[in-house]
Amino acid sequence: MDTADLTTGWEPGVPAGDTIARRFVLAHVERMATTAARTGGRQKWVDGARMADLRSPYGYDNAVVATRPLAEAEWPGVVAAAAAFFPPERWWVVLSVFPTPDLAAHGLVRVGHPPLMLRPPGPTPSPAPGLDVRAVTDATTLADFGRVLVAAHGLAEAGAPAIADLALAASSHLRVGYADGVPVATAGASVHHGIVEVDWVATLAPARRRGFGAAITAAVLDVAPELPAVLLASDDGQGVYCRLGFLALVRVTMWERPGA
Known part of the structure; x- marks a missing residue:
């Protein structure tokens, strides 16, 4: 051969x-x-x-x-x-x-x-009841995004991540989820080379197990639903992504x- x-x-x-x-x-x-x-x-x-x-x-x-x-x-x-x-x-x-x-x-x-993990192109689930998803477009929504991300991942001592910069909000399609007017969940997505790369998924502990993590992830998948989406999952988040139709490819x- x-x-x-x-x-x-x-x-x-x-x-x-x-x-x-x-x-x-x-x-x-x-x-x-x-x-x-x-x-x-x-x-x-x-x-x-x-x-x-x-x-x-x-x-x-x-x-x-x-x-x-x-x-x-x-x-x-x-x-x-x-x-x-x-x-x-x-x-x-x-x-x-x-x-x-x-x-x-x-x-x-x-x-x-x-x-x-990979999710083939396709429709996303309906938003979870009680979660108001908003795009990060100004200093207020950006600050809410940063606070939730830092608190959910226990990063208060480290400080704000680089994504908490308004110059990145549009290209990274950042989203914040609010429950009763309080920011409780975040996600973002970047589109390059024909895929949607999902990142920055976080939900505050008191707001978990209400479908908010799946809902905020689905919101950023809608950035380009005609494209496949990929993400790196945590052990805690893998089940949520599986329910959204993601498949584990490789570790x-x-x-x-x-x-x-």
Whole structure:
């Protein structure tokens, strides 16, 4: 059998739409780059990875994303480049849709293996009763978005994430859900490379188990219902996404370098 033309799907020049995983990786790095450009952040390419420092106290904003499978011998160089790129006080993460070697010897801490989930195009469920979903369009709705996101994820000591910036609200399609006039849920979505990438899904603890998490997620799916949607799920959120029609594709690998 002639194998000369077989591809892994990750060589330079392979179309973004080759696989859903490739779309996700390229969409994620494009979102990082757009966010960095609009908020005064920094970014850097190295062979096999892209880095963005959004100068955020929230580590998941400051990321190194593997853009192709990396051999075990390549990882030390990528981690060293990231350590030189990020200031010592910065909390940052490594995200790879490919298996990685144990990076603990290089100063990283394992975060886990969240599932990458896919929802095919299609209609979304009706909004949950009692939740008023609004687009983030001004300082007031942005402040509500930031407060809910920080409180729901226990980030009060870290500070506001990079997404809490009005310059990003339109391109990231941010939404806030209100119950009885009180902000209780958030979600957002970015559209790149033919997919809707969902992120920033959060519901305050007292408002959980009322369908609000599913409703706010469905609201951002409606940004482009004709496109497939992807997200990285937490263990707690996976069941909610399954009920919305998401399917778990593969578990990714995440490491972090806590700030000094």
